[in-house]
C-alpha cells in the first residue's frame with residue numbers, strides 16, 4: 001500500500017531556497033548543517049561536497065562573525081547547492097551575508113534590535129529575493145515568554161514564533177518558513193500542530209538536539225514521522241550529535257519509510273539466524289557504504305535463506321536468497337538461472353544494482 005496516498009498534506013505557500021521549492025506540495029527537502037569552522041573555507045567546501053554526494057538538498061552554515069560572512073562568499077562561489085546562512089542577533093552580519101549570496105537567512109527578527117535594524121535586514125532580503133527562516137528553539141526562548149509559561153511549553157514556542165512572524169508581517173514580508181523545535185518530542189509535535197493552524201507559510205520540522213546517533217534517530221523518526229503522517233512539514237532537518245552525513249541519510253530513510261519521497265536504495269534484509277547461508281549483516285553494511293551515491297529508488301532484498309528469501313525477492317527490484325555455496329538472484333521478481341557464489345555476493349550485487357540504476361535513469 002502506498003501510505004503516502006493516505007497522507008493529506010497541509011496546504012502551504014511556496015517559497016524557494018535557491019532553486020529548491022519548499023511548500024505547496026513540493027517534494028519534502030532534506031537539509032543539514034556544516035560543523036566545520038566556516039572560516040576554514042577548504043574544509044567547509046569539502047564537507048558541503050560530501051553532504052551533496054549523499055543527497056542533501058540544502059545546507060545551512062553558521063555565520064557568527066564578519067570573517068565568517070566573508071568566507072561564506074568564497075564558499076558560495078565554489079559549490080552548487082543552496083546555502084542558508086545562520087545568523088543570531090547581529091543585523092550587520094545578516095545584511096553582509098545577504099549581499100554575499102545567501103539563498104536563505106535563518107534569523108529571528110525579534111532578536112536583532114530595534115525596528116530600524118529589522119527593516120534594514122528585511123529590505124535587503126526583499127532586494128535580494130531571499131527568504132527567511134524563523135527558527136524558534138526551546139533552548140533559547142525569550143525571557144518574558146519563559147517567565148509567563150514557566151517552561152518551554154508548546155504554547156510558549158508558538159507565542160515566540162508568532163511574535164517573530166509579526167515583525168515580518170509588519171514589513172509586508174511573506175517569504176518565510178518557520179520552525180518551533182524542542183528536544184522534547186511531545187512538545188515539538190504539539191507546537192508544530194498549533195503553529196500549522198495559525199499560518200500558511202511552509203514549516204521546517206525537526207526535533208532539536210535529539211542526541212547521539214541511535215537515540216536521536218529514534219526520537220527524530222517518531223517525532224518527524226508523527227508530523228509527516230499528519231501532513232505537517234515541508235522541509236526536514238535531523239539534529240544528531242554525529243557527522244551531518246548521517247543526518248541526511250536518516251532524513252531520507254524517514255521519508256522513504258513513509259513512502260513520501262523515494263530516493264536511493266531501500267534495503268530489505270533479514271536479522272539473520274543460524275540458517276543464514278552467507279554473512280547478511282556484513283553484506284548489507286558494505287553495500288550501504290559502497291552504494292550511498294546511488295539515488296535511483298529501488299528495493300533490494302538481502303535474505304540469508306529460503307525461508308523468507310523468495311517472498312521478499314518477488315517484490316524487490318533486485319533480490320538475493322541464500323543457499324549453500326551458491327545463492328539465487330532475482331531481478332524484478334524473476335529468478336535468474338545462473339547462481340552467485342556466496343563469496344562473490346557483494347561484488348555481484350553491486351554490479352547488478354548499478355546496472356539497474358543506469359537502466360532506470362535512462363528511462364526518465
Ligand code: SF4
Pocket residue numbers: 270271272273274275276277303304305306307308309
Ligand atoms: Fe534466519 Fe532465514 Fe529468517 Fe534470515 S530469512 S532470519 S536466515 S530464517
